Amino acid sequence: GPVASEPGRALAPPPALADWRARVRQDPQHFLRLCAHLDCTPDIWALHDWSAWLTPFTQRRGRRFETTFFLCCLCEPPPVFPDLVEVVDCQWSSPSEATESFISKEIWLAPPQFYEIRRLEHFASLSDLHKFCLDRELEGVERWLPITLLTADGTIQLLPGDEMYLEDSNYLENLMSTEKKNEEIMKEGKKFHRIVMYNRHDYNIHVTVQSKYKHVYPKNYVVSKSRL
Incomplete structure (x- = not known):
């Protein structure tokens, strides 16, 4: 994966965080939808x-x-x-x-x-x-x-x-x-x-x-x- 050579920075939280959190708790598939909505990929390599x-x-x-x-x-x-x-x-x-x-x-x-x-x-x-x-x-x-x-x-x-x-x-x-x-x-x-x-x-x-x-x-x- 693309491992960064320097410490990274966190993204700003998404709008309506509480709503998204509730959806993800109910169905983990919503996490993928959140990523698609924000056009981002979790930086698991960090x-x-x-x-x-x-x-x-x-x-x-x-x-x-x-x-x-x-x-x-x-x-x-x-x-x-x-x-x-x-x-x-x-x-x-x-x-x-x-x-x-x-x-x-x-x-x-x-x-x-x-x-x-x-x-x-x-x-x-x-x-x-x-x-x-x-x-x-x-x-x-x-x-x-x-x-x-x-x-x-x-x-x-x-x-x-x-x-x-x-x-x-x-x-x-x-x-x-x-x-x-x-x-x-x-x-x-x-x-x-x-x-x-x-x-x-x-x-x-x-x-x-x-x-x-x-x-x-x-x-x-x-x-x-x-x-x-």
Whole structure:
């Protein structure tokens, strides 16, 4: 496809957006009619595969998802019109701003979102990020299923490559547990790829393994206890 060498720009929203949105929700075929009406083609080539996560097992009959993250680089924030059903609000933040908002409990991030926000901290500029996406375009992404380890004072989500991660179908529907505390477990190991969670707003990321598929992993991130 026609991949742009520079970040793109968003089109202005179509007139009667709410009407078109309602029609598309009712029948996806209306999306093609919308494109024909506007004489445009969705720029799917601007979407870059970034990561894929499966919801880890936490409890029987709990809702689980397969979530794929795509990345799109734009020169300026596009206008956003929440549908007030699935999306109720929108906020543009840098990775560091999002991290601060999370720690200060202004927003909440699920572990995969926090991990991805920290991963984006590697890039000093939007153009650096865009170039990185183009350079690894053909590599694809690895789909991850975190394994949940319940500890005496929190939870650890183990990711592929971690020394405690087990490629075992048993953990598709089961938890690991220990009577040890997070800190004890951290002192015992060396090969880490994990998110250590003490509560809903205190996540630490520990990575000592090499990334795959020309991707980057987040740098180690530990929240100072004085911040909490």
